[in-house]
Amino acid sequence: MEVCEGTKRRKVSGGPRGCRRSAAGNMKLEAGQVLRSLTVEDNNRTKPEHDEEEDDDCFSISFLRNDRLDPGVAVSPRYSLLREVGRGSYGVVYEAIARKTGARMAVKRLQCDAPENVELALAEFWALTSLENRHQNVVQLEECVLQRNGLAQKMSHGNKRSKQYLRLVETSLKGERILGYPEEPCYLWFIMEFCEGGDLNQYILSRRPDPHTNRSFMRQLTSAVAFLHKNNIVHRDLKPDNILISQKSGSPVLKVADFGLSKVCAGLNCRNSEERPAAAADSKGSNQNNIVNINKFWLSSACGSDFYMAPEVWEGHYTAKADIFALGIIIWAMIERITFIDAESKRELLGTYIRQGTEIVPVGEALLENPKMVLHIPQKARSSMSEGVKKLLQDMLAVNPQDRPDAFQLEVRMDQVTCAA
Secondary structure: OEEEOOEEEOOOOOOOOOOEEOHHHOOEOOOOOEEEEOOOOOOOOOOOOOOHHHHHOOOOEOOEOOOOOOOOOOOEEEEEEEEEEEEOOOEEEEEEEEOOOOOEEEEEEEEOOOHHHHHHHHHHHHHHHOOOOOOOOEOOEEEEEEEEOOEEEEOOOOOOOOHHHHHHHHHHHHOOOOOOOOOOOOEEEEEEEOOOOOEHHHHHHOOOOOHHHHHHHHHHHHHHHHHHHHOOEEOOOOOHHHEEEEOOOOOOEEEEOOOOOOEEOOOOOOOOHHHOOHHHOOOOHHHHHHHHHHOOOOEOOOOOOHHHOOHHHHHOOEOOHHHHHHHHHHHHHHHHOOEEEOOOOOOEEEOOEEEEOOEEEEHHHHHHHOOOOOOOOOOOOOOOOOHHHHHHHHHHOOOOHHHOOOHHHHHHHHHHHHHHO
């Protein structure tokens, strides 16, 4: 479910948004669909003045094979598309091979033909390229390429020289559809690390319950969210579908992905640093300063997936603490294996809810309607949930965002309760 500007608009009953992994996309693509690179030009050097249309097509690299390319030009394939692994309303995800290293990659193609698609694509681009450091639990973006008219340009953060990039930004801001030839649409290609373990739904529900795995995943998830908040990024769509699993190291490593609804809260400073909790007054104080500030940044565009949305998101006035609520729903559902059936895809998904007669209602929506409602954690009588985890989940799911721990406090407390379990 997505809600925009405070108006509830049910699209899918608790279902996923965007590019989803599916078993339906296992067919091999034709051999001709190969990502290629041509001679790289310096995109930042001063160019002589040209006709505007010619300058618009001055891309630094060509990314896709195109029949119009001069057959005499020597090209060296960079990536080979192997198969489609996911498809959504605004994009497709492929598994690919980096020809130089042999590494498996995920290639996400987003069609930028409508303002809402451009906004989602740029949100993901801005979030991932704003991260100066890597984190093992956040999906890694290798490169992003803007493609149009069979040519392409490698994108970089804050690139103000590219007219195509500026046109995308203008399209997103003005909400006007890009005009062009329908047979030659504009695309953004994201080249990212490939997560062969599927998403959190698939991984958890295809295996027997394992308390050790649960504790590991809980620590990894809180570490990822703390990292994002320290870097002034609010994810806004945390859910099991958007948490991928990498097994390259032998043990499962979670990767928070899909930043199409994320918000980079730029321009924050430390003026509120004196308000940080005393518990954070240690060597990590600078990180806490960032988190305090991001929790002072108010967002008004209500968006996300309904089963994971905090009460204040339904109202359209919220902060980064909404991510903490969503994380609480995910962890609670993971520990007790609480699931529902998505009305559109018919998939079984992890997610906690409140029963009202024959209906199931998202926890956030139920708390908004009845703020005094007491959540029964754990739900199941035979649950092995410790008292420490139970209390932490109750705090994460507090109806008042101010009563929830921030991402730094959560990381510290999660380490404590999982080590004690």
